[in-house]
Amino acid sequence: MSVPVSQMYTVASYILQQKLRRRKRYPFVLMLEPMFRCNLACAGCGKIQYPAQILKKHLTVAQCLAAVAECGAPIVSIPGGEPLMYPDIDKLVTELVKHRKYIYLCTNAILLKEKLHLFTPSKYLTFSVHMDGLREEHDEAVCRDGVFDEAVEGIKAALQRGFRVTTNTTLFDGASPLRMREFFDEMMDLGVEGMMLSPGYSYSKAPDQEHFLHQTRTNQLFSEMLSKPKRRWKFNQSPLFLRFLMGKKDFECTPWGNPTFNMFGWQRPCYLLQEGYAASFQELMDGTKWENYGKKSGNEKCRNCMVHCGYEATAVDHTFSSLKGFAETVSVSLSGKL
Amino acid sequence: MTLEGWVPQINDYTSLREVVDFAFDYRGNTTVVKTNGKEVVGYIFNREADAPEAFLQLFDEQGDGPFTIPYRDIATIKFTGKDTAAGNSWKAWVERKEMERALRAAASGADRVGRDPGPDGA
Numbered sequence: 303m304s305v306p307v308s309q310m311y312t313v314a315s316y317i318l319q320q321k322l323r324r325r326k327r328y329p330f331v332l333m334l335e336p337m338f339r340c341n342l343a344c345a346g347c348g349k350i351q352y353p354a355q356i357l358k359k360h361l362t363v364a365q366c367l368a369a370v371a372e373c374g375a376p377i378v379s380i381p382g383g384e385p386l387m388y389p390d391i392d393k394l395v396t397e398l399v400k401h402r403k404y405i406y407l408c409t410n411a412i413l414l415k416e417k418l419h420l421f422t423p424s425k426y427l428t429f430s431v432h433m434d435g436l437r438e439e440h441d442e443a444v445c446r447d448g449v450f451d452e453a454v455e456g457i458k459a460a461l462q463r464g465f466r467v468t469t470n471t472t473l474f475d476g477a478s479p480l481r482m483r484e485f486f487d488e489m490m491d492l493g494v495e496g497m498m499l500s501p502g503y504s505y506s507k508a509p510d511q512e513h514f515l516h517q518t519r520t521n522q523l524f525s526e527m528l529s530k531p532k533r534r535w536k537f538n539q540s541p542l543f544l545r546f547l548m549g550k551k552d553f554e555c556t557p558w559g560n561p562t563f564n565m566f567g568w569q570r571p572c573y574l575l576q577e578g579y580a581a582s583f584q585e586l587m588d589g590t591k592w593e594n595y596g597k598k599s600g601n602e603k604c605r606n607c608m609v610h611c612g613y614e615a616t617a618v619d620h621t622f623s624s625l626k627g628f629a630e631t632v633s634v635s636l637s638g639k640l
Numbered sequence: 641m642t643l644e645g646w647v648p649q650i651n652d653y654t655s656l657r658e659v660v661d662f663a664f665d666y667r668g669n670t671t672v673v674k675t676n677g678k679e680v681v682g683y684i685f686n687r688e689a690d691a692p693e694a695f696l697q698l699f700d701e702q703g704d705g706p707f708t709i710p711y712r713d714i715a716t717i718k719f720t721g722k723d724t725a726a727g728n729s730w731k732a733w734v735e736r737k738e739m740e741r742a743l744r745a746a747a748s749g750a751d752r753v754g755r756d757p758g759p760d761g762a
Contacts (some may be wrong), residue, residue, distance in 0.1 A: 352671045442737065566686060579686045579697075
């Protein structure tokens with residue numbers, strides 16, 4: 303694991319507080335979508351298919367901060383759309399840093415080099431760069447040639463200026479474990495702090511419906527990819543979540559773990575499914591029929607989902623729910639053996 | 641499959657609730673035809689069919705809103721805007737990449753044939 307100690311401490315103390323308060327459901331990461339506009343149209347993305355007037359709209363910084371306060375999660379992930387196209391991204395990040403929120407700014411990095419001057423390096427700010435594999439695979443996934451090279455340039459520039467940089471990789475059917483292992487080497491050579499992995503979710507609105515992974519294939523791919531992991535590979539995520547992807551652990555989804563806020567309100571029930579919107583965070587938590595989601599529910603839309611926004615929160619909660627879970631996490635982290 | 645262009649008639653076979661659900665799932669603008677004959681064009685992003693007073697919410701064509709319309713005020717919903725999730729851009733990308741690969745394969749094959757001295761070394 304490559305998460306800095308201060309961040310681990312913040313997350314651990316937050317979760318322990320929730321446990322002491324006996325809160326059954328609590329948020330772990332706020333997914334804050336200031337807008338849906340993007341400078342790419344990736345095959346596996348179901349986030350940007352909206353009419354023009356919606357793509358032109360965005361939240362104000364005040365609306366974003368109100369959502370952050372309402373939710374209370376220690377980590378704020380800013381996906382989108384492409385957040386570097388959000389006109390007030392610098393102001394938003396500055397305010398979130400003031401509020402001591404750990405920020406993952408999820409970017410395709412096309413604009414990263416150009417916009418770096420807007421930001422100041424901080425332990426609270428991480429650029430989480432979308433990288434779906436080596437050059438050929440990545441450019442194919444984002445449907446545009448040259449994006450891999452632009453992202454690498456952005457990563458290098460950010461690292462040179464002292465920013466925290468991680469990568470986030472979505473894997474689809476057809477991914478080659480060997481090529482992915484080469485990719486891990488290449489990212490570590492670049493000097494990123496860590497990598498995040500997740501299988502893709504079969505968004506009903508995504509243009510490519512053929513290549514989403516199903517559970518057995520996900521287990522197989524991640525087992526092959528992560529068996530005998532090199533010690534130099536650093537993953538910026540729970541090792542238990544990676545074990546879950548490899549089929550070595552069985553978890554249930556925590557759909558409230560990564561609540562999503564955007565211009566429509568608080569998305570029900572999770573970051574991936576769009577079944578309606580609540581006007582407040584409390585309404586989302588109290589008014590959503592959570593029993594209708596997750597594998598056990600039998601909901602067809604959840605059947606093959608193993609995405610980090612549903613299961614990483616489960617893995618982290620598991621770590622802090624028992625001595626056994628904690629010991630397992632420490633043991634895997636120290637040994638490096640997944 | 642897209643619902644673009646669909647003008648449903650609310651009747652015994654097609655309920656308003658179903659049409660609102662389809663419109664909520666539709667990634668394009670729709671035209672809400674009210675019972676008073678007025679029409680509102682916009683993007684429906686939410687609906688609460690089980691609320692005490694069932695309603696939908698939309699942003700209009702200018703992006704203003706959200707506006708809330710109770711189900712009881714709706715006669716039907718026309719699927720008038722472009723379906724942005726139809727996926728044509730991705731299909732075009734895949735076709736272009738396949739064409740490029742085929743051309744590359746053909747070019748490298750032709751190159752090999754050009755350099756191949758042949759069975760008699762000629």
